[in-house]
Amino acid sequence: MELQINGKTHQVEAPDDMPLLWVLRDLLDIKGPKFGCGVGACGACTVLVDGIPTRTCITAAADVEGEITTIEGLPEGERLHKVQEAWIKHEVPQCGYCQSGQILAAVALLEETPQPTDEDIDAAMTNLCRCGTYPRLRAAIHEAAGVEG
Amino acid sequence: MGKIAKYTRRGFLGLGVAAAGGLAVGYYYYKKPYPNPLPETLEAGEFTFTPYVIIGGDNAITIITPRAEMGQGIHTTLAALVAEELDVDMDQITAAHGPAAAAYYNSAMLREGAPFPFFEEGFVAETMRGALGVAGKFLALQVTGGSSASIDAFDKMREAGATARAVLLEAAAARWGVAADGLSTARAEVVSPNGERLSYGALAAEAAKLTLPSPPALKGPSDWRILGKSQPRVELLEKVTGASIYGIDVQLPDMLYATVAMSPRFGAKAKSADEVAAMAVPGVLNVVEIVTSTGVGFGIIASNTWAAFEGARVLAPEWEAASYPADNAGLKALWHEALDREASFTLGGEGEPEAALQGADVIEASYSLPFLAHTTMEPMNATAQFKDGKLTLWLGTQAPGIAAMASAGLLGIEADDVEVITTHLGGGFGRRVEVDVPLYAAAIAAQTGGKPVKVTWTREEDIQHDTYRPMAEANVKATLKDGLPEALDYRVAAPSINKSLFARTFPDMSSAGPDRSILDGSFDQPFSWPHSRFAAHQVDTDIPVGFWRSVGNSINGFVHESFLDELAVAGGKDPLEMRLAMMKDARHAPARKALKAVAEMAGWGQVLPEGVGQGIAHTLSFGTWVAEVVQVDMRGGTVKMDKIWAVADPGMVLDPANFEAQITSGIIYGLSAAVGQEVSFADGRVAQENFYDFDALRMAGVPPIEVALLENSPRMGGAGEPGTPPIAAALGNAIFAASKQRLRALPFGNDVDFELG
Numbered sequence: 066m067e068l069q070i071n072g073k074t075h076q077v078e079a080p081d082d083m084p085l086l087w088v089l090r091d092l093l094d095i096k097g098p099k100f101g102c103g104v105g106a107c108g109a110c111t112v113l114v115d116g117i118p119t120r121t122c123i124t125a126a127a128d129v130e131g132e133i134t135t136i137e138g139l140p141e142g143e144r145l146h147k148v149q150e151a152w153i154k155h156e157v158p159q160c161g162y163c164q165s166g167q168i169l170a171a172v173a174l175l176e177e178t179p180q181p182t183d184e185d186i187d188a189a190m191t192n193l194c195r196c197g198t199y200p201r202l203r204a205a206i207h208e209a210a211g212v213e214g
Numbered sequence: 215m216g217k218i219a220k221y222t223r224r225g226f227l228g229l230g231v232a233a234a235g236g237l238a239v240g241y242y243y244y245k246k247p248y249p250n251p252l253p254e255t256l257e258a259g260e261f262t263f264t265p266y267v268i269i270g271g272d273n274a275i276t277i278i279t280p281r282a283e284m285g286q287g288i289h290t291t292l293a294a295l296v297a298e299e300l301d302v303d304m305d306q307i308t309a310a311h312g313p314a315a316a317a318y319y320n321s322a323m324l325r326e327g328a329p330f331p332f333f334e335e336g337f338v339a340e341t342m343r344g345a346l347g348v349a350g351k352f353l354a355l356q357v358t359g360g361s362s363a364s365i366d367a368f369d370k371m372r373e374a375g376a377t378a379r380a381v382l383l384e385a386a387a388a389r390w391g392v393a394a395d396g397l398s399t400a401r402a403e404v405v406s407p408n409g410e411r412l413s414y415g416a417l418a419a420e421a422a423k424l425t426l427p428s429p430p431a432l433k434g435p436s437d438w439r440i441l442g443k444s445q446p447r448v449e450l451l452e453k454v455t456g457a458s459i460y461g462i463d464v465q466l467p468d469m470l471y472a473t474v475a476m477s478p479r480f481g482a483k484a485k486s487a488d489e490v491a492a493m494a495v496p497g498v499l500n501v502v503e504i505v506t507s508t509g510v511g512f513g514i515i516a517s518n519t520w521a522a523f524e525g526a527r528v529l530a531p532e533w534e535a536a537s538y539p540a541d542n543a544g545l546k547a548l549w550h551e552a553l554d555r556e557a558s559f560t561l562g563g564e565g566e567p568e569a570a571l572q573g574a575d576v577i578e579a580s581y582s583l584p585f586l587a588h589t590t591m592e593p594m595n596a597t598a599q600f601k602d603g604k605l606t607l608w609l610g611t612q613a614p615g616i617a618a619m620a621s622a623g624l625l626g627i628e629a630d631d632v633e634v635i636t637t638h639l640g641g642g643f644g645r646r647v648e649v650d651v652p653l654y655a656a657a658i659a660a661q662t663g664g665k666p667v668k669v670t671w672t673r674e675e676d677i678q679h680d681t682y683r684p685m686a687e688a689n690v691k692a693t694l695k696d697g698l699p700e701a702l703d704y705r706v707a708a709p710s711i712n713k714s715l716f717a718r719t720f721p722d723m724s725s726a727g728p729d730r731s732i733l734d735g736s737f738d739q740p741f742s743w744p745h746s747r748f749a750a751h752q753v754d755t756d757i758p759v760g761f762w763r764s765v766g767n768s769i770n771g772f773v774h775e776s777f778l779d780e781l782a783v784a785g786g787k788d789p790l791e792m793r794l795a796m797m798k799d800a801r802h803a804p805a806r807k808a809l810k811a812v813a814e815m816a817g818w819g820q821v822l823p824e825g826v827g828q829g830i831a832h833t834l835s836f837g838t839w840v841a842e843v844v845q846v847d848m849r850g851g852t853v854k855m856d857k858i859w860a861v862a863d864p865g866m867v868l869d870p871a872n873f874e875a876q877i878t879s880g881i882i883y884g885l886s887a888a889v890g891q892e893v894s895f896a897d898g899r900v901a902q903e904n905f906y907d908f909d910a911l912r913m914a915g916v917p918p919i920e921v922a923l924l925e926n927s928p929r930m931g932g933a934g935e936p937g938t939p940p941i942a943a944a945l946g947n948a949i950f951a952a953s954k955q956r957l958r959a960l961p962f963g964n965d966v967d968f969e970l971g
């Protein structure tokens with residue numbers, strides 16, 4: 066199959082039902098998307114497919130059409146995305162394991178709703194963080210919303 | 215940075231020997247430092263000063279921060295301790311975990327394991343703490359846990375910085391032909407009185423030839439430039455770009471992938487397994503048996519993780535029956551039997567509780583707490599390679615030395631032939647001290663013909679094979695006098711974590727003595743009871759129990775602080791005022807101050823609408839005093855959490871922003887458990903499977919949390935765990951204040967509905 070990932074075309078041999086998560090991680094060595102549950106319940110494996118946050122552990126790679134963006138493809142050249150900048154400023158990550166998924170979910174939220182309310186954030190940010198970084202995560206999203214991209 | 219990763223751990227003596235004679239061995243060995251493990255890791259042009267400092271000729275400064283980074287910011291705090299005294303700025307240094315080595319033992323963790331309250335400073339208490347600290351050194355436990363990392367490092371790492379600075383000054387003095395005491399330092403340079411400068415890098419070669427002096431006097435807190443102030447965390451950039459390597463991300467040439475299917479009935483063997491079906495899955499290469507002290511089962515080896523998972527699914531082993539009651543009702547009955555038997559041991563207590571409880575009006579309550587899984591965000595995993603009689607482990611671990619020793623035992627090699635490379639940890643919470651993960655990886659790696667193999671557990675496997683926070687049943691009785699608590703009979707039935715941990719980790723050793731974790735958070739709390747008795751009723755099964763964030767304090771913090779609230783209600787007192795009245799001893803002052811501060815923040819005592827209520831709780835754990843208030847609104851028929859306020863007093867705060875983040879994290883961790891988490895048993899195995907039936911709070915369910923820090927406590931306390939113990943009681947007490955409904959069983963979600971967004 067052929068996948069468009071972070072601006073590059075990849076040819077890969079994989080069974081039809083193999084989830085995109087494992088194609089990315091084990092076959093293409095793209096480790097930003099993380100395994101957390103395998104059943105679509107935590108969001109650690111989130112990538113953007115044409116800008117839509119997608120849980121790759123329950124998405125067969127063969128079914129994916131469109132441009133895949135992982136955390137590795139988020140910065141433009143050397144320049145971090147404004148969401149990443151806000152994450153550093155507010156020191157959001159603790160263990161950091163959920164943060165690739167959180168950042169991509171936040172990027173998608175801000176694309177859709179540039180000035181989100183707390184309710185918008187609650188509705189869009191459903192990814193699990195076992196370290197409990199939610200208060201800082203919320204502050205960082207508001208910060209990023211106030212910054213020109 | 216040198217070849218830290220390639221260093222082979224050494225100097226780890228057999229734990230059995232040390233533990234047998236550990237406490238009795240003389241002072242001499244205690245004083246004798248372990249050797250610096252860094253020289254053989256250096257690259258050309260690098261020099262080491264103490265086990266914590268490497269300076270390159272190019273002035274590249276590496277500080278070894280030998281504790282597990284699990285998100286608690288410990289690498290930043292530990293590096294700051296050295297940087298403060300070395301006189302370098304945080305933007306000039308690199309922090310590295312360093313090798314597993316005896317030089318990095320953790321004595322603070324064991325010290326607080328002594329059976330005395332933190333604030334008890336009598337001769338026996340101090341002697342026991344000292345003796346256990348010595349044991350930490352003998353056992354060479356390079357463990358991250360017990361919220362102890364900063365406390366253990368506080369003197370050691372500042373002294374390392376000061377010592378390294380002293381020889382650099384001496385080298386500069388020799389170069390310039392002047393006396394060292396006229397020289398100063400700043401930003402990794404030595405400066406002469408007339409303004410000449412030499413970088414540490416330029417002096418490193420000469421300084422490395424000098425003998426390290428005994429540690430010079432350390433700076434007082436008023437002279438600190440770095441400590442006591444929030445520092446940017448050293449690992450943030452990599453964590454927001456997906457560049458951090460967790461155990462699960464390890465990638466090696468020729469690497470195979472695997473998963474495990476271990477017996478979910480702890481201690482029970484397999485009856486059958488469909489190996490033919492598993493081998494028929496495309497990509498599955500082999501199915502191997504695993505037999506270890508932590509569990510038995512199968513390893514499924516494949517060409518990618520997905521294929522291994524699929525193989526495990528169709529392998530579908532059948533297991534023998536469990537040795538313990540098969541469901542929760544049976545287990546509970548066992549716990550209650552233990553409660554009715556004589557106590558296994560008591561701790562603390564005073565007066566004559568039995569007499570005082572005779573004939574008086576007794577207030578009695580029973581509390582139930584479930585087993586809990588850790589569910590670290592990163593599922594359990596390890597990568598192992600066993601080649602030419604040597605094992606290499608790539609592991610996110612809180613205890614590299616113990617992982618090496620256990621794996622060596624399994625493979626019949628020396629611990630010196632095991633190298634542990636510590637990766638980032640996607641959460642620890644006490645789960646990543648366990649040896650099951652490296653043991654299964656080592657067992658599988660013994661059957662791959664020398665190829666490395668990455669073993670990733672499914673989330674289902676992770677939840678069903680945890681080392682659980684113990685289930686507990688408690689029965690508490692008390693009497694009042696003039697509305698104030700007078701006599702207490704406190705009984706709790708729970709398994710011993712020590713016994714379970716030793717049995718699976720060091721099967722040849724027995725763990726003697728009472729396990730204070732069963733009563734932690736009760737007898738050691740800052741209250742004066744005229745009469746009290748705290749009794750542990752130990753009930754052990756083959757269900758593995760382990761350290762879950764704040765350990766026994768998570769159990770007794772709930773029972774003890776909920777019961778105090780009940781007593782306040784019974785005595786017609788305000789729960790805050792009653793606690794303050796019971797904190798009579800001068801040594802309880804930090805608790806009083808924390809409670810008053812949190813009450814002020816929350817507006818405690820204000821008139822709230824009917825259906826809205828506040829609950830308060832305080833616990834002292836890991837040397838940190840924490841008071842919390844929760845406000846809930848139940849006017850809609852569900853529990854809506856409005857806000858949480860917390861005040862923590864660890865005596866000294868090295869990094870305020872980071873400390874606050876840890877307290878917040880501990881609160882949310884405890885809140886998730888209080889609201890909805892429960893591991894229960896059915897058919898001899900854990901009934902829960904994944905986040906759909908063992909969930910944790912999401913963004914929408916977490917109310918605003920306001921944290922303030924105080925520094926009244928006389929000794930330094932921990933950060934990672936103390937936020938957790940009070941929260942369940944504060945929430946339950948708030949629910950009572952709002953609804954008059956008293957909840958005595960966790961999780962509360964079984965009895966009331968929460969509004970979680």
Ligand code: FES
Binds near residue numbers: 101104108123
């Ligand atoms: S791993 Fe995909 S949602 Fe959890």
Ligand code: FES
Binds near residue numbers: 159640
């Ligand atoms: S930062 Fe650890 S799980 Fe979110």
